Amino acid sequence: MTNSTSETRNLDQYGNAALPWSQAQELLATESAAKDVPFFLNTVRPDGRPHSVGIGAIWFEEALYFVSGLDTRKSRNLAENPACTISVRLTGMDLVLEGDAHLVGDESTLDRVAARYRESGWPAQREGAAFTAPFMAPSGGAGPWYVYRITLRGAHAVATAGPGGATRWTFA
Incomplete structure (x- = not known):
């Protein structure tokens, strides 16, 4: 899945350049599986x-x-309305992702995602269209656990370290 930006809008009021989407992607790739990086999912009841x-x-x-x-x-909530936002504080950047969350049913994708979770320390195993593991976060509910993928519609970020910047991206 490619997240090509169709528009980048510089929101910075102090003359800093727009933040590149590639910077946000790199931070997400390197920091997302860390236990001390909190993500917050926002849905609508x-x-x-x-x-x-x-x-x-x-x-x-x-x-x-x-x-x-x-x-x-x-x-x-997502079954009724897949629209959501996810907020995260990464090194040097506060990031909000906007999109739709949908269940993943493709076994090949599920196997790859389970392997990635295992690399990060959660011993997920695919069982049919869901994951099982000996433990889970308290908010995960009782297993089995189903996998969601966010289809991005937009994102915005504010730099929390120099040189600064604030940017909004929309995706094709």
């Missing part, structure tokens, strides 16, 4: 109220993945 929850996410093959039990609030 059927009654319109917001819902936010911490998740363990990984950037892999140019996409963001996370897992959830189907009976969790986040999964029920």
Whole structure:
């Protein structure tokens, strides 16, 4: 999956250059599987109220993945409305990703994502269309856990280290 930017908009008010999307991708690839990098998934409940929850996410093959039990609030929200945002603080950058989250059913993709999770320290194994493991984060719900992939529509970032910058990207 390629996230080609169709538009880059510099939001910086102080004359700094736009941040490159490649910088955000590199940070996501190198830091997303770390245990101390908090991701927050934001969804909308059927009654319109917001819902936010911490998740363990990984950037892999140019996409963001996370897992959830189907009976969790986040999964029920996504079944009704796949639109979501994911916020994360990376080294030198606060990043918000906007898009739609959909279940992954392709066994080959699931096998590769499970292998990536194992590399990061979570011993996920594919069992059918879901993952099993001896443990999971408390907000993951009871297993098995299903894999979601975010289709990006846009993102924005603010540099938290010099030289600075703020940028919005939209994706084709």
